[in-house]
Amino acid sequence: MSKGKQxxxxxxxxxxxxxxxxYERGMSIRSIAETHGRSYGFVxxxxxxxxxxxxxxxxxxxHKQLQxxxxxxG
Numbered sequence: 632m633s634k635g636k637q638x639x640x641x642x643x644x645x646x647x648x649x650x651x652x653x654y655e656r657g658m659s660i661r662s663i664a665e666t667h668g669r670s671y672g673f674v675x676x677x678x679x680x681x682x683x684x685x686x687x688x689x690x691x692x693x694h695k696q697l698q699x700x701x702x703x704x705g
Contacts, residue, residue, distance in 0.1 A: 650667070651681050651683050
């Protein structure tokens with residue numbers, strides 16, 4: 632798809648499905664935007680339109696929490 636080109640109908644639904652799957656697998660909104668040549672705002676809007684639960688800013692801190700727990704034991 633051309634950068635900045637308006638996407639409607641079935642093409643938009645397919646793109647939204649793909650973006651949602653990528654986000655749910657852990658990709659950031661910025662990474663998804665870069666992958667598809669779209670803006671952060673476009674991806675954010677598509678995800679909210681599809682009722683995708685968005686992560687808190689800063690991403691998933693589980694990895695850091697596991698590292699901290701390992702240090703506390705050691």
